[in-house]
Amino acid sequence: MDDLLAARLQMAVSLGWHIVFACIGMTMPVLMAFSEWKWLQTNKQVYIDVAKAWSKGVAIFFAVGAVSGTVLSFELGLLFPGFMRHAGPIIGMPFSWEGTAFFVEAIALGVFLYGWNRLNKWVHWLSGVVVGISGVMSGVFVVSANAWMNSPAGFTWENGKAVNIDPVAAMFNDAWLSQALHMTLAAFVATSFAVAGVHAYLLIKNRKNAFHRTAVKIALSFGAVTAFLQPISGDFSAKDIAERQPAKLATLEALYKTSKPADLVIGGIPNDEEERVDYAIHVPGFLSFLAHGDFDVEVIGLDQFPKAERPPVLITHIAFQLMVGIGFLLAFAGLLFIVLSVWRKHLLSEKWWLLFIACLTPLGFIAVEAGWTVTEVGRQPWIIYGVMKTKDAVSSMPGLQYSFYVISTVYLLLTLILIWLMRRQIETVETHYPSARNTNE
Incomplete structure (x- = not known):
């Protein structure tokens, strides 16, 4: 394994x-604060029980996410010092x-966790709102930095150096709004459906359990709305x-030849040697419409770029198809939830529905991972699009593969510990919260 591959794999x-954890940190505090708000409005015990239970999960994920986020910030400088040397002053x-938002979130979360029965009810709820807002903003700021890598702005590149630096223009680059919107919605979709899925699975054992029934309803309400909005942000x-990265678009759609009009490719396996997509479904002209709003317009293919500057087609195309497929499935599930809530509410307690929601538990996060694969692999071979290649930014320190092995082992152990902590938390729900024991509500 060469050092470039080891560094990229570690990142x-x-x-x-x-x-x-970033997705959970952006979403769970909002769900938590919403549940407490419902308690303040209705004074029903079940809402405060759900809020308290979720707050403990937020604390666990916040602690672990803080560790992994800190590791990432160090890795960026240690593994790719060439990137940070030029990009640091710009982004x-x-x-x-993001650091400021993180500290605000940490303080507000501390107030929320230790403020039960010590603060005014509305003040306590407000601290939860601050946790939610700062969590979302923290994610938006990080995505802004990543968007800059896809759409460099706020500097002039002269003689291999960045001059005339404008940090504000760099932060609000051309890609930040679309990426921040898409990522925020993805976080809410993934986390909401995961939370709903876990509670739906537990609800199958006792379909009259008010605690899990309420948790499923709240989570699916957020998941349904954001899942419906996600395809719009995707467009x-x-x-x-x-407009900005035609090579990435051609790669994720496996468009080897510039076409006018261009077909939308659904599924299939890209064949780089013969530059075609096998076993795919082609929808005539639809890629032209999705890319440019016109069924007859030309879409640039990979044939317009040197082979050395083409992103890997197979992994990018499959990741994109996976992301889109899951996105539409979750949007369908969200729409079905809304329809049933209005016209067939009794079906939401049926076993088939709960099983369906439980099966969706991991899909949102799989879609998030696929989406980040599209974003990062689809930008290759550039670390700063059109300015600096990844191979020119990697550390010259030998033996990076050993760092990769150690980090992977640490994350595996942390995953096992986290699973144990969450199982323990779930098992204590029925003994700690009255509404979880009340099966007649």
């Missing part, structure tokens, strides 16, 4: 592991704001990528 493992602002992102 992939670290980012892939941390992104789960330092979103990272500093916004696709049109943005078509």
Whole structure:
């Protein structure tokens, strides 16, 4: 294993592991605060029980996510010093704001966790709102830095150096809005359906359990709305990528030849040697419409780029298809939930429905991982798109594969510990919260 591959794999493992906690950190505090707000409105015990139970999960994931996020920040400088040497002064602002949001979130979470029965009810709820807002903003700031890597702005590149630096322009680059919107919605979709799935599975054992029934309803309400909005933000992102990164669009759609009009490819296995997609379904002209809003417009293919500057097609295309497929499945599940809630509410307690929701538990996070694969692998071979290649930014220190092995082992152990902690938390629900024991509500 060469050092470039080892460095990229380590970042992939670290980012892939941390992104789960980032999504949970953006979403769970909002669900938690919403449940407490419902308690303040109705004074029903079940809402405060759900809020308290979720707050403990938020604390666990926040602690572990803080560790993995800190590791990531160090890895970026240690594994890719060439990148940080040039990018640090340009995108330092979103990272500093992310740090500020993180500390605000930590303080507010401490107030929320230790403020039960010590603060005014509305003040306590407000601390939860601050946790939710700062969690979302923390994610947005990090995504802004990543968006800059896809759409560099705020500097002039002269003689291999960045000059005329404008940190504000860099932070609010052309890609930040579409990526931040898409990532925020993805976080809510993935986390909401995962939470609903866990509670749905527990509800199967006792379908009159008020605690799990309420938790499923709250989580699915957020998941349904965001899942319905996600394809719209995806279309916004696709049109943005078509303008800024035509090579990435051609890669994720496996469009080897520039076409006018261009077919939308569904499924299939890219064949790089013969530059075609086997076993795929082609929808005539639809890629032209999705990319540019016109069924007859030309879409640039990979044939317009040197082979050395083409992203890996197979992994990017499959990851994109997986992301889109799961996205539409969850949007369908969300729409079905809304329809049943209005016209067939009794079906939401049926075993088949609960099993369906339980089976969706991991899919949102799989889609998130696939989406980040599209974002990162689809940008290759560039670490700063069109400016610096990844191979030119990697550390010259030998033996990076050993660091990769150690980090992977540590994350595996942390995963096992986290699973044990969450199982323990779930098992204590029925003994700690009155509504979880009340089967007649």
